[in-house]
Amino acid sequence: MGSSPPELMALLALGPAFADNDLRATLGPHLESWRRNPRLATVVLNGLAKKRQPSMAAKVLDFMVESKVEVNAFHYNSAISACGKGGQWPLALSLFSSMPGSRVAPDAISFNAAISACEKGGQWQLALSLLSSMPEMRPMPDEISHNAAISACEKGNQWQHALAILSMMPHARLTPTIVSYNAAVSACEKGGQWPLALSLLSSMPGMSCIPDAISFSAAISACEKGGQWQTALRILSDMPERRATPNEFSYSATISACAKGGQWQHAISLLCGMPDMKAKPNQISFNSAISACEKAGQWQHALSLLIKMTALHAHPDHISFNAAISACSKGGQWKLALSLLSSMPEMAARPDEISYSAAITACERGGQWQLALNLLSTMPQMRALPNEISYTAAISACSKGGHWVEALRLLSIMPTMSATPNAISFTAAISACERASQWQFALRLLSTMAEMRVLYDEFSCSASISACAKGGQWQKAMHLLSTMPQMKVLPNEITFCAAMEALESGSQWLAALTLLEDMRAVGVDSILARSAAIATCSKASCWHEALQLGLEMRVTSEVDLGGSFGVLLMECEQRSLLSLELSTSRRLSDAARQGGLLLGLAAVLDFSAELRRGGGSSRNAIPRSLLEPLLVGVACSHVSTRSLPYHRELALLRHVLENAQTGNPAAVAEALDAFGRDLGSSGSWAKFAGGSKAEALLAAMRGGTPACHNNNNHNSATAGVLEIGTYCGNSALRLAASLPGVRVTTLELDPVLVAIARTLIAFAGLASSVDVWTGHSTHLIPRLANWLAQHHSSYFSAIFMDRWGTYYDEDLALLQEHKLLQETGGVLVADNVLTTAAASFLWNVARPSATFVSQVVAVSEVADSSQEDWVSVSVSMSPTSGVQSCADLPLELLFCAKIAKIPLMFFLKNCKKSY
Numbered sequence: 001m002g003s004s005p006p007e008l009m010a011l012l013a014l015g016p017a018f019a020d021n022d023l024r025a026t027l028g029p030h031l032e033s034w035r036r037n038p039r040l041a042t043v044v045l046n047g048l049a050k051k052r053q054p055s056m057a058a059k060v061l062d063f064m065v066e067s068k069v070e071v072n073a074f075h076y077n078s079a080i081s082a083c084g085k086g087g088q089w090p091l092a093l094s095l096f097s098s099m100p101g102s103r104v105a106p107d108a109i110s111f112n113a114a115i116s117a118c119e120k121g122g123q124w125q126l127a128l129s130l131l132s133s134m135p136e137m138r139p140m141p142d143e144i145s146h147n148a149a150i151s152a153c154e155k156g157n158q159w160q161h162a163l164a165i166l167s168m169m170p171h172a173r174l175t176p177t178i179v180s181y182n183a184a185v186s187a188c189e190k191g192g193q194w195p196l197a198l199s200l201l202s203s204m205p206g207m208s209c210i211p212d213a214i215s216f217s218a219a220i221s222a223c224e225k226g227g228q229w230q231t232a233l234r235i236l237s238d239m240p241e242r243r244a245t246p247n248e249f250s251y252s253a254t255i256s257a258c259a260k261g262g263q264w265q266h267a268i269s270l271l272c273g274m275p276d277m278k279a280k281p282n283q284i285s286f287n288s289a290i291s292a293c294e295k296a297g298q299w300q301h302a303l304s305l306l307i308k309m310t311a312l313h314a315h316p317d318h319i320s321f322n323a324a325i326s327a328c329s330k331g332g333q334w335k336l337a338l339s340l341l342s343s344m345p346e347m348a349a350r351p352d353e354i355s356y357s358a359a360i361t362a363c364e365r366g367g368q369w370q371l372a373l374n375l376l377s378t379m380p381q382m383r384a385l386p387n388e389i390s391y392t393a394a395i396s397a398c399s400k401g402g403h404w405v406e407a408l409r410l411l412s413i414m415p416t417m418s419a420t421p422n423a424i425s426f427t428a429a430i431s432a433c434e435r436a437s438q439w440q441f442a443l444r445l446l447s448t449m450a451e452m453r454v455l456y457d458e459f460s461c462s463a464s465i466s467a468c469a470k471g472g473q474w475q476k477a478m479h480l481l482s483t484m485p486q487m488k489v490l491p492n493e494i495t496f497c498a499a500m501e502a503l504e505s506g507s508q509w510l511a512a513l514t515l516l517e518d519m520r521a522v523g524v525d526s527i528l529a530r531s532a533a534i535a536t537c538s539k540a541s542c543w544h545e546a547l548q549l550g551l552e553m554r555v556t557s558e559v560d561l562g563g564s565f566g567v568l569l570m571e572c573e574q575r576s577l578l579s580l581e582l583s584t585s586r587r588l589s590d591a592a593r594q595g596g597l598l599l600g601l602a603a604v605l606d607f608s609a610e611l612r613r614g615g616g617s618s619r620n621a622i623p624r625s626l627l628e629p630l631l632v633g634v635a636c637s638h639v640s641t642r643s644l645p646y647h648r649e650l651a652l653l654r655h656v657l658e659n660a661q662t663g664n665p666a667a668v669a670e671a672l673d674a675f676g677r678d679l680g681s682s683g684s685w686a687k688f689a690g691g692s693k694a695e696a697l698l699a700a701m702r703g704g705t706p707a708c709h710n711n712n713n714h715n716s717a718t719a720g721v722l723e724i725g726t727y728c729g730n731s732a733l734r735l736a737a738s739l740p741g742v743r744v745t746t747l748e749l750d751p752v753l754v755a756i757a758r759t760l761i762a763f764a765g766l767a768s769s770v771d772v773w774t775g776h777s778t779h780l781i782p783r784l785a786n787w788l789a790q791h792h793s794s795y796f797s798a799i800f801m802d803r804w805g806t807y808y809d810e811d812l813a814l815l816q817e818h819k820l821l822q823e824t825g826g827v828l829v830a831d832n833v834l835t836t837a838a839a840s841f842l843w844n845v846a847r848p849s850a851t852f853v854s855q856v857v858a859v860s861e862v863a864d865s866s867q868e869d870w871v872s873v874s875v876s877m878s879p880t881s882g883v884q885s886c887a888d889l890p891l892e893l894l895f896c897a898k899i900a901k902i903p904l905m906f907f908l909k910n911c912k913k914s915y
């Protein structure tokens with residue numbers, strides 16, 4: 001400011017809201033000297049341009065004209081430039097167009113200043129028209145005019161015009177400069193034309209223009225936008241060789257390219273390498289690297305970058321936090337996501353709707369629907385307006401939490417909160433209805449979508465078809481599927497699988513086969529749909545068709561073996577098709593040998609098949625010729641591939657084979673418990689009933705008098721005890737060992753687990769007491785009824801329900817329909833009932849009008865003694881015998897287990913909402 005003329009300082013002191021009179025009063029005393037020396041006025045106008053004072057510059061010009069002070073092109077040019085710099089392109093153009101009226105001919109600088117003002121104001125068309133009008137107004141456009149016009153095109157996303165102007169320059173005998181090229185490369189970048197950007201970059205040296213860091217950074221950005229992370233990396237690494245030093249822009253663009261390409265390791269290593277190249281990582285480079293980690297679900301790295309950023313004073317902003325919250329959400333770290341959200345204000349980063357939406361999504365993923373709703377409701381007071389993403393995430397959270405009514409409420413209030421529900425919001429709400437078996441509401445939502453002109457997509461249709469499947473509405477599901485092409489939505493694998501499920505629920509085997517054909521015709525092949533078709537045929541007693549479909553099935557680690565091979569083996573076992581059973585089992589062991597399953601399973605599957613070939617359960621001692629290949633096969637297979645299915649079960653079997661003696665059930669049980677405890681200490685959990693849980697189970701199951709269970713007594717009507725959910729055979733073998741002479745029948749849908757269980761049971765020397773049936777309980781329970789009749793038995797005296805997911809209701813209904821449990825004094829034990837999923841089952845066995853007397857027993861998990869779980873024990877009573885007392889519960893229970901801390905009825909009351 002030292003050398004600024006006093007009138008400039010006085011003008012600036014008036015401030016932006018100056019009054020005309022003050023301006024006149026300030027300038028009045030200087031006009032005479034300006035008249036004598038017009039350059040003095042130019043200095044003042046240039047000063048105003050520098051200080052971005054467009055209105056004041058224009059007023060000064062007006063005052064000069066009015067006061068008859070000579071106004072020349074320099075004065076106009078400075079004032080137009082002030083307008084360009086101050087973002088006043090209309091004022092710039094108005095001054096420019098007033099020049100002829102003041103008898104001042106615009107020169108090239110006037111044009112350039114006006115084009116530049118248009119460029120800065122995003123007016124690319126005006127910039128081009130000024131450029132094209134130059135020759136007729138005489139000043140010939142120079143490099144600066146062209147460069148300003150290219151820049152205007154770049155800003156206006158007009159890469160074709162930018163390139164056209166660049167190519168015109170040599171015709172006008174002008175050499176494009178680095179500025180021209182950089183603007184053109186940038187224009188290509190913005191227009192998504194990465195190959196053109198690269199070709200411009202490589203043509204620069206041929207035009208005697210050496211690319212600088214800006215040219216390279218723009219080309220890297222073009223690669224980033226085009227998803228070309230490898231090329232971006234190559235350009236960055238070539239820069240030093242081509243005499244350009246990468247700066248923070250080049251690095252940030254490359255990191256961003258890596259983020260987009262899912263290359264989080266490259267992103268981090270680039271960020272870490274920046275200081276070596278004297279480029280200081282800034283907010284943008286950190287944000288790009290955090291975003292790379294977020295995309296790859298690397299939440300730990302995202303957090304450590306956020307911390308590093310703070311330490312390096314790169315000041316995390318809301319973008320940094322949003323990416324980190326999202327990373328935590330993807331990594332299942334909802335608590336961390338919430339803590340990041342709450343720490344934003346103290347780091348001077350204001351949470352916006354993206355931060356909240358990411359945190360709500362984290363809660364959704366973590367099953368925290370209440371927290372998701374809390375966040376949604378606090379958004380307005382934090383000045384973050386919930387948008388469709390926030391609402392949709394909250395609807396999804398409610399859906400996952402089983403709160404379909406709340407999900408529908410949120411959807412319905414969205415329009416009133418200025419958030420328009422989109423197809424994703426509707427799909428989330430339809431899924432909520434599907435989960436709650438509310439197919440009518442799901443279909444209603446679908447028609448609301450149409451009313452609100454929200455276009456259907458494959459997800460909304462699939463969710464609706466799924467809802468129909470769950471509700472047993474196969475016709476409606478098929479109708480929806482058939483109308484999809486009219487709605488211009490192509491069914492995908494998920495849609496077909498949902499439709500197949502619907503057909504399975506309706507046992508529509510013919511339609512299922514046709515659907516498979518339709519899928520093939522449109523090139524969709526789905527293992528899941530094929531498995532469902534197999535199950536449908538089996539359910540409809542079309543076992544030939546089921547077996548035929550099974551022959552075409554390949555075994556890979558993705559195949560749901562229970563739904564496909566389990567059904568095939570069930571059909572073979574049920575129909576005594578031994579050779580087909582053995583060849584099917586052989587296909588599984590071949591797959592294990594070829595790497596489709598863990599190798600050690602081949603030995604187990606072969607061993608189990610040999611047991612079946614030899615009559616299965618007829619003998620207890622295992623011949624050496626069978627045992628040795630098993631021991632060798634299992635011992636050789638080191639279960640290192642943790643991601644492969646059955647690794648834990650194979651490790652369990654290996655532990656038992658190595659630590660227990662054959663024919664010794666107590667040693668096998670002890671080895672199983674030890675394995676479970678080891679799992680617990682490594683932070684994992686065991687999926688079988690061991691330790692105190694096993695004791696409670698055995699005490700309860702022994703509850704009926706031994707004579708009741710004993711089916712060696714030919715006069716007895718009992719077939720022994722039944723278990724639903726064998727897993728590796730742990731509880732079945734414990735039951736057989738503790739109930740001598742009692743037959744144990746156990747059901748398992750997964751054929752590999754069946755083979756493991758048969759192996760373990762045979763190893764314990766109990767093969768003659770335990771029958772492992774392959775198949776789904778809902779398929780097998782009706783068949784068990786026929787089997788009982790053929791074996792002159794009427795019922796089981798005790799039943800242990802231990803299938804996953806605690807879907808005990810459907811099994812209980814079938815057991816009651818087929819009268820499979822002894823009518824009076826039959827013991828029904830159910831594991832894992834400390835979950836709201838079991839509430840409806842508990843209600844059925846414990847409500848006042850139930851035909852059971854029930855109690856819940858608190859037990860601890862074998863892998864973690866601090867982890868409480870509940871087992872329910874119910875004893876059946878004849879509907880005619882009236883209310884019974886708790887004394888009817890197995891007495892032994894009182895000695896080995898504690899009655900649950902919370903009374904059963906209290907638990908039921910609290911779970912009431914969910915059934």
Ligand SMILES: C[S@@+](CC[C@H](N)C(=O)[O-])C[C@H]1O[C@@H](n2cnc3c(N)ncnc32)[C@H](O)[C@@H]1O
Nearest residue numbers: 688689725727730731748749776777802803804
């Ligand atoms: C918790 S594990 C059983 C543990 C076993 N009772 C024990 O304590 O050793 C549950 C088993 O049930 C099986 N399963 C799940 N649903 C089933 C169904 N509907 N029919 C038969 N088995 C089922 C699973 O494959 C799994 O192996």
